[in-house]
Structure formats: structure tokens, C-alpha cells
Amino acid sequence: MKYITTIGDKEFQVEILDDNRVALDGQVYEVDFATISRQPVFSLLVDGKSYEAYIYEGDDGWEVLLQGTRYPVQVVDEREHRLRAAFGRGAVQSGDFHLKAPMPGMVVAVPVAEGQAVEEGDVLLILESMKMQNELKSPRAGTVSRVRVTTGDNVERGQTLLSVV
Amino acid sequence: MFKKVLIANRGEIAVRILRACRELGLETVAVFSEADRQALHVRYADEAYLLGPAPSRDSYLRGDKIIEIAKKSGAGAIHPGYGFLAERSDFAQAVLDAGLAFIGPKPSAIAAMGDKAVARATVTAAGVPVVPGTEGEGALSDDELLRLAPEIGFPLLIKATAGGGGKGMRAVRNLEEMPELLTAARREAEAAFGDGNVYLEKLVEGARHIEIQILADEFGHVVHLGERECSLQRRHQKLLEESPSPFVGDDEELRQRMGAVAVRAAQAVDYVNAGTIEFLVDRDKNFYFLEMNTRLQVEHPVTEAVTGVDIVKEQIRIARGRSLNIKQEDIRMDGWAIECRINAEDPYNNFMPSTGEIAHSLLPTGPGVRVDTGVYPGFVVSPYYDSLISKLIVYGSTRAEAILRMRRALEEYRIVGVRTNIPFHQNIIDSHRFMAGQFDTQFVEQRFSMEAADRGRETLPEIAALMATLVAHQQTERSAHIIQRNERDTSNWKWIGRWERIHR
Numbered sequence: 001m002k003y004i005t006t007i008g009d010k011e012f013q014v015e016i017l018d019d020n021r022v023a024l025d026g027q028v029y030e031v032d033f034a035t036i037s038r039q040p041v042f043s044l045l046v047d048g049k050s051y052e053a054y055i056y057e058g059d060d061g062w063e064v065l066l067q068g069t070r071y072p073v074q075v076v077d078e079r080e081h082r083l084r085a086a087f088g089r090g091a092v093q094s095g096d097f098h099l100k101a102p103m104p105g106m107v108v109a110v111p112v113a114e115g116q117a118v119e120e121g122d123v124l125l126i127l128e129s130m131k132m133q134n135e136l137k138s139p140r141a142g143t144v145s146r147v148r149v150t151t152g153d154n155v156e157r158g159q160t161l162l163s164v165v
Numbered sequence: 166m167f168k169k170v171l172i173a174n175r176g177e178i179a180v181r182i183l184r185a186c187r188e189l190g191l192e193t194v195a196v197f198s199e200a201d202r203q204a205l206h207v208r209y210a211d212e213a214y215l216l217g218p219a220p221s222r223d224s225y226l227r228g229d230k231i232i233e234i235a236k237k238s239g240a241g242a243i244h245p246g247y248g249f250l251a252e253r254s255d256f257a258q259a260v261l262d263a264g265l266a267f268i269g270p271k272p273s274a275i276a277a278m279g280d281k282a283v284a285r286a287t288v289t290a291a292g293v294p295v296v297p298g299t300e301g302e303g304a305l306s307d308d309e310l311l312r313l314a315p316e317i318g319f320p321l322l323i324k325a326t327a328g329g330g331g332k333g334m335r336a337v338r339n340l341e342e343m344p345e346l347l348t349a350a351r352r353e354a355e356a357a358f359g360d361g362n363v364y365l366e367k368l369v370e371g372a373r374h375i376e377i378q379i380l381a382d383e384f385g386h387v388v389h390l391g392e393r394e395c396s397l398q399r400r401h402q403k404l405l406e407e408s409p410s411p412f413v414g415d416d417e418e419l420r421q422r423m424g425a426v427a428v429r430a431a432q433a434v435d436y437v438n439a440g441t442i443e444f445l446v447d448r449d450k451n452f453y454f455l456e457m458n459t460r461l462q463v464e465h466p467v468t469e470a471v472t473g474v475d476i477v478k479e480q481i482r483i484a485r486g487r488s489l490n491i492k493q494e495d496i497r498m499d500g501w502a503i504e505c506r507i508n509a510e511d512p513y514n515n516f517m518p519s520t521g522e523i524a525h526s527l528l529p530t531g532p533g534v535r536v537d538t539g540v541y542p543g544f545v546v547s548p549y550y551d552s553l554i555s556k557l558i559v560y561g562s563t564r565a566e567a568i569l570r571m572r573r574a575l576e577e578y579r580i581v582g583v584r585t586n587i588p589f590h591q592n593i594i595d596s597h598r599f600m601a602g603q604f605d606t607q608f609v610e611q612r613f614s615m616e617a618a619d620r621g622r623e624t625l626p627e628i629a630a631l632m633a634t635l636v637a638h639q640q641t642e643r644s645a646h647i648i649q650r651n652e653r654d655t656s657n658w659k660w661i662g663r664w665e666r667i668h669r
Binding site for chain 2: 001003005007008010012014016022024029031033040041042044046051053054055057062063064065066067068069070071073075077102103104105108109128129130131132133134135157
């Protein structure tokens with residue numbers, strides 16, 4: 001199986017040959033890859049060198065924490081890569097943004113109102129959790145719609161709080 | 166003299182105090198909220214009693230219930246730890262009124278130092294320098310504060326009168342942005358302390374936050390245990406502390422001068438037990454009294470490491486009416502200690518708190534490493550309490566050795582289930598400014614970013630790419646297996662039926 005793996009502006013061709021052999025940009029490596037004590041900690045032995053990393057799957061690809069450095073990584077298989085190339089980058093930039101609670105907590109303030117125009121980086125809501133007030137910001141410009149919570153509400157992790165369209 | 170101690174706290178500090186009691190041969194009583202039934206302090210204590218529901222105000226802030234439990238269980242003393250009821254003079258008084266010992270200062274000293282206006286007036290009278298501000302002038306309105314601000318001069322700080330821990334605190338650069346910041350500070354102070362009053366204080370730029378640990382017994386003996394450097398903060402929350410301070414370094418004259426002033430500040434309020442005097446120190450080594458914390462500090466282990474004094478055990482001895490058995494001239498700071506506060510926060514996502522079950526945890530060990538923690542695999546980090554889950558403390562004979570040891574220990578530390586700020590500490594430890602000891606209280610917020618730090622270091626993108634691809638591949642393989650099995654489970658006739666229905 002062939003994959004196209006991207007970190008920032010660097011692109012790697014990775015081919016999984018079998019359980020112990022991987023080709024990175026054409027160069028074949030002997031690898032021993034294992035999950036340590038349940039995910040997300042993984043261990044990789046490659047040509048005698050030992051690496052350990054946390055690997056998380058996010059909404060936007062993979063996140064690798066390796067020796068104190070974080071790498072945002074995109075992995076697509078060859079077929080998917082060709083499809084994407086054929087249909088352009090499939091720029092799905094628009095679409096509604098639904099602000100979800102990143103953790104359980106209490107709504108301290110909602111400084112925006114329905115119908116209000118917001119810029120990228122504007123504070124949409126202040127959520128208190130673990131005795132800290134956290135400002136949740138808009139990732140893009142748009143109009144606030146459907147404010148589903150009010151000040152004083154307790155919310156669960158992942159609950160949709162409001163939307164920006 | 167008491168033989169049983171109730172610990173009115175939770176988390177790592179409750180465990181820390183339990184350990185001191187054990188070493189002194191004292192029996193222990195834990196209290197817990199419904200969210201903490203499985204917490205470590207409950208498991209380690211000789212006795213444990215339920216306080217109430219998870220929110221602090223229904224559990225760890227219920228002073229009345231705590232005293233009731235102490236009496237019921239036969240505990241003769243209460244240790245409040247830090248936070249919660251630790252700096253509430255009314256609670257300390259209630260404990261004494263119930264005929265129990267309070268392991269901490271007298272209620273009058275807590276009250277004097279807790280009201281910042283009184284604290285400033287008291288230490289000023291004792292000849293201790295303070296930072297210019299409106300602190301002594303009571304509760305002022307926004308209009309009055311806006312009028313006084315230019316007299317103090319910008320930049321300045323808005324601080325909560327009832328405050329502490331950075332809640333309700335804002336830095337103001339000019340008069341224009343001040344009204345909005347006042348509103349925000351008052352809102353936060355109101356939410357955190359139920360008191361929206363604020364005051365102004367001159368912001369000392371390039372300031373370092375250096376504090377002096379003191380110990381005082383009932384017989385008027387007061388000693389200081391040298392300084393702690395606490396300048397690495399984010400939103401006025403300390404993140405990394407060390408002792409000694411690289412800024413004080415081998416300036417023994419400055420250390421002794423600060424120590425003497427700290428002792429004088431403590432004596433001014435007739436202080437008994439362990440306490441900390443916080444100073445703001447400017448570039449020219451002028452130092453100003455900031456506040457006195459009338460309790461055990463989170464960062465006390467760094468002082469323990471370099472002085473060899475067990476501060477919690479000393480607190481208990483003092484509360485048992487013993488005289489201090491150390492003299493000032495016997496106290497030596499030897500070697501170097503660093504503490505990293507490990508918080509359940511995601512440093513790559515604006516330090517957003519992270520909650521969940523600790524699925525796995527591997528603690529760093531080996532020479533010169535100490536971990537104080539209240540969590541273990543299977544424990545659920547809840548949103549009810551603060552995000553400190555562990556403190557990693559290292560000791561080395563020199564600062565360089567301590568830094569390298571901390572780097573090694575951070576790399577060993579594995580916590581799975583919640584996000585932690587360990588990568589943040591790794592980046593700080595590796596930054597040139599930290600290594601050179603050149604940082605002030607603004608360093609983390611103004612001159613440090615995770616992205617820049619990540620860019621600056623030697624990276625292994627090939628390895629990261631390889632590992633991510635292998636994980637993605639495993640996942641694809643696994644889902645492919647599931648689909649194949651389902652296909653086999655469904656007969657061909659059923660497939661045809663479905664296909665026809667779709668295309669009808």
C-alpha cells in the first residue's frame with residue numbers, strides 16, 4: 001500500500017511493503033512498530049534506533065508528539081491522492097462552523113448575539129472549567145447563528161454551543 | 166498534643182501532607198467529594214469521610230462539615246493545604262473555637278495578610294518597601310480608578326482585592342483600553358471570589374517574581390529558607406519554579422537582605438508556622454513586597470530539595486507547640502532544584518484544560534527525581550478542580566545538572582488519557598533564555614510561543630511521517646477487515662434484494 005504523507009510543505013512517499021519493511025521516498029527500511037501500553041503511545045525501531053511518540057487522530061489529520069516536538073501530519077493513500085488531484089484540492093473552506101465545547105464546564109459569558117458579524121479570532125464564548133476562564137474564538141469570519149446556550153449553563157464536552165455561518 | 170490530623174484538601178497536596186503525617190507517626194483523616202471517591206488521598210489515609218457533591222462549595226469549602234468530621238473522627242488538628250480554606254481566617258478561627266489545632270498561622274495573621282490594604286500598611290510600617298498603587302485606599306469606583314491611573318503611571322496592573330492566583334488580574338498599557346479591562350477584571354473577580362472590588366498597582370517592567378520561604382514558631386523564632394525563582398508564569402499562574410534563583414545567584418548579600426526583610430514582614434503580623442513573602446525584583450535588584458502567602462506553597466519542594474528541610478513536617482511540629490530546631494546560621498542552600506507543574510492542559514491549543522480518564526501513566530524516576538502527584542491510571546481528571554495533576558521536581562549539584570536532569574525526566578514522563586503541558590516544559594527547558602537565566606514574568610506570554618520553539622529545534626520529520634503513516638495504515642487494515650467480515654455475513658441473495666430496492 002502506498003501513501004502520500006505531508007508535514008507542512010514536506011511531502012513523503014511511504015510504501016508499506018510488508019509487516020517489517022517500509023519504503024520512505026524509495027529507500028527501504030527494516031521497521032518494528034508497536035503500540036505501547038494501549039494507544040496513543042507508539043514505539044518504532046528503525047535500523048536499530050528507538051523512537052517513541054504520542055500519535056493522535058484529529059479532525060484535520062494526525063498529530064505526532066515526538067521528543068517534545070509536535071508534527072501535524074496528513075496521510076492519504078495513493079488512490080485518494082489521485083482523486084483529490086483530479087478534482088482539485090476540493091477546497092471545502094466554507095460550510096458552517098459549529099462551536100463545540102472542548103471540555104465540560106460552565107458558560108460564563110456569551111459576548112456575541114445571533115445575527116452579529118464576527119471576524120476571525122473574535123471571542124465567541126467564555127467557558128469556565130478547572131477554575132480557569134477560557135476564551136473560545138471564531139476560526140473564521142462570518143455571522144453568528146443559533147446561540148444554543150446562555151450564561152450560567154453547564155455544558156458537556158462536545159456539546160454544540162453556537163454556530164458561525 | 167494531637168495524634169491524628171485531618172487534611173482538608175485533595176490531590177497531590179493532600180497526599181504530600183499524608184506522607185509527612187505518616188513519617189511523624191500521626192494518624193490521618195481524609196475528606197473527599199463525590200467526584201474523589203477513588204482519589205489517592207482517600208486511598209492513602211487511615212480514615213476517609215464524604216463531604217458532599219463535587220463542586221468545591223458543596224465539599225472542600227464546607228468548613229462547618231470539615232470541623233464536624235474532625236471532631237467525630239477524633240482528629241486533633243486540621244491541615245488546610247493550599248487553596249480552598251487555607252487562607253480563610255474565619256475558618257482558622259472556627260477550627261480553634263472547636264478546640265482543634267490549625268496547622269498554619271493565627272487567624273489574625275491570615276486576616277492581616279489576606280486584606281492587601283492592611284498587609285501593605287503593616288509591612289510599610291515595619292520598613293518593608295511596597296509597589297506604588299491604590300491598594301490602601303479601599304473599594305474605588307471605575308471613575309476614581311480611571312482618574313488615579315495616570316498618577317501611578319502606565320503600564321499598570323488591575324488586581325482583585327480578594328484575589329490571588331491571577332484571577333481578576335489585567336495588565337493595562339494605556340487609559341483608552343482601561344474601561345474594558347476593568348469590566349473584565351471585575352467580572353472574573355466576582356466569579357472567583359464573590360467580590361468584584363479591584364485596585365491598581367504599578368507594573369514593574371522586566372520584573373522577576375522571587376519569594377522567600379519562612380518558618381516561625383510560637384516562641385518568636387523566625388528563620389528564612391532562602392529564595393525561590395517563580396518568574397515563569399502564564400496569566401499570572403506559576404508554571405516552573407527553581408531554587409536558588411539564577412538572578413540572585415551567588416549574590417549572598419542580596420539573599421540575606423531579602424531574607425531579613427521577609428523575616429521582618431512576618432514578625433510585623435506576629436506570624437507563626439510556614440509562610441512565603443513574595444517580592445517583585447527589578448533589573449537593578451530593587452525589591453518590593455508583593456504579598457504574603459499565609460500557607461504552604463505549591464512550589465515548596467524546591468526549597469526542601471536545596472535546604473534539606475521537610476517544610477510540611479516542620480509545620481506540624483510548630484503546630485504541636487515545638488520550638489524550631491534550626492537556626493538561621495545552620496541553613497545552607499546546597500545544589501539546585503527545579504519544579505515543573507504538570508497541568509492537564511493542551512499547550513498546542515491555548516492551554517485549554519483537558520479532562521478524562523488517565524489511561525496510562527509512567528512516572529520518571531532515577532537519581533534526583535521526585536514526583537508529587539494525586540493521580541494514577543484509571544483516575545478521572547474532572548472539570549471541578551484545578552488542572553494541576555502532578556509536580557515534577559529534580560535536584561542537581563549545579564543548575565546545569567538540574568536542567569539536563571529535568572530534560573531527561575520530562576522525556577521519560579508518559580501520561581495518556583489527558584493532554585498535558587509537558588511539551589511546553591520541554592520547550593522552555595530547551596530555550597536559550599531559560600538556560601541563561603534571562604527571563605522575567607512576561608517571558609512566557611510575550612516572548613515564547615510553542616510554534617516558534619518547535620521550529621527552532623532539531624526535528625525528525627521523516628520519523629514522524631513514518632510513524633503517522635504506520636498508524637493510519639493499521640487503522641485502514643483494521644476497518645478493511647471489519648467490512649470484509651460483514652460482507653461474508655450477508656448472503657448474496659440479501660445483497661441482490663437490497664440492490665434491487667435501491668434501484669427501483
